Amino acid sequence: MESKKNILIATKFFYPDITPRAFRAFELAKEFSRRGHHVEVLIPERNYCYRNLESKYGFMVKARVKPTPSLIQGNKVKAMIRFGLEYFFLYPHILLMENFRNALEKEKGHDLLLSIAYPYPVHFGVAKAISKNRHMAKVWVADCGDPFLKNSLGRLEPPFYFRYIEEWFCGKPDYITVPVPEAKQAYPKKFENKIRVIPQGFDFDDVPQNHEEPQNPVPTFAYAGNLSPGLRDPRKLLEFLHRQKAAFKFIIYTKNEKFLLDYEKKLGAKLELRAFVPRNQLLSELGQMDFLVNFENGNSFQKPSKLIDYALLKRPILSLRSNDFNPQLVIDFLDGKYESQYRVENVEEYHIEKVAQQFLDLI
Structure with missing residues (x-):
């Protein structure tokens, strides 16, 4: 039986946020607590009551980090100002550095301090705090879902x-954790001895299992996640689908739908743009699709965690490159031919029990 550990998780995003980093933190907090460890989660102040969640899972949420202001919204001039502040100064996320440092000032006695990024100023705040207070934790692990410097993905360097x-x-940290082996190349080589590969963790029991094939009247497929022009960009697919006479239904769950509104008009009832929904609801709805769509990243060291959800749902995966569109692959999927589907290897490695143990092994 493993000894009880004191674990502190520092993260900007946490339940009920709908982001991969929120899911990462939430699943680890639940699993560490399930094993009997004392778990605290440090997050920004928010208008959400965690009492029921704490009672159900056994961890404690400290929502005491001063939150950052919202980004400037409005016309093109304001958008340019917003871009400049974000690009040159990491604003407003950079404010989290001091805000997390202040919130961590009196922490001590933790066996494991796990900070989770994006955004990276969460790590920076921990670095400043732990430099002045090495008694804060025996081991600090900085978990990096995406690289810091090489996270451009087709954007400006x-x-x-x-x-x-x-x-x-x-x-600064004792260890840096990344989700895939290829991500190691995105960090300075002299720190490679600190880097450990620990994938995203999933509670397989939370994934609905559909034992019957979907009975949709027309080929029905979906994508869930962020989109942006030139990156995870579905416009070539939508343009191709617009030219097809066959019936189909394509559902996109995203918060970045503005540049797709013209296609909503072109495709009519064949395309449905939906807002993000809670994960359990999303998985239930995705499980009813004939197949699921993935748009590949522009590099080898960032892989969407949604692929694991797709694989656990046991639905065929149509994986497309925004800059190298394959129309025949789409035609095959519309015809129910899935021989060329993307396959996720070694799915068992993503089980939350195995993932949590890899973090505990670092203590």
Whole structure:
């Protein structure tokens, strides 16, 4: 029987946020607590009562980090200002550095301090706090869902001075964890001895199992996640689908739908744009699809965690590249031919029990 550990998780995103990082933190908090460890989760202040969640799962939520202001919204000029603040200064997320540092000031006696990014100023705040208070935790693990410097994915390269920030940060934690082996190449080589690969963790019992094939009147498929022009960009697929006479239904769950509104008009009832929904509801709805769509990232060291959900639902996966569209592959899927589907290997490695144990092994 493993000894009881004191674990502190520092994260900006947590339940009920609908993001991969919120899911990462929530699943780990539940699993660590289920094993009998004392678990605390440090997050920004928010208008949400965690009493029932704490009672159900046994962890404690400390929503005491000062939150960041909202980004400037409005016309093109304001959008340019917003971009400049974000691109050059990481604003408003950079404020989390001092806010987390202040919230961590009096923490001590933890066996494991696990900080989770995105955004990276969460890590920066921990770095500043632990530099002044090494009694805060025996082991600090900085969990990085995406790289800091090499997270451009087709966007502008980050400013040159980000290199110095990355070097400073990477020297601080005991370990840096990344979700896939390929991600190691996205970090400075001199810190590779600190890097451990720990994938996203999933509670397989939470995934609905559909034992019967969906009985949709027309081929029905879906995508769930963020989209952006030139990156995870479905417009080539939508343009191709617009030229098809066959009946189908394509459902997209996203919060980045504005650049797709023209296709909603073109495709009519064949395309449905939906807002994000809670994960349990999403999985239940995705399980009713004939197949599921993935848009690949523009590099080898970032892989969407949604692929694991897709695989656990046991639905065929149509994986497409935004810059190298394959129309024949789409035609095959519309015809119910899934021989070329994307396959996720070694799904068992993503079980939350195995993932949580890998973090505990670092203590």
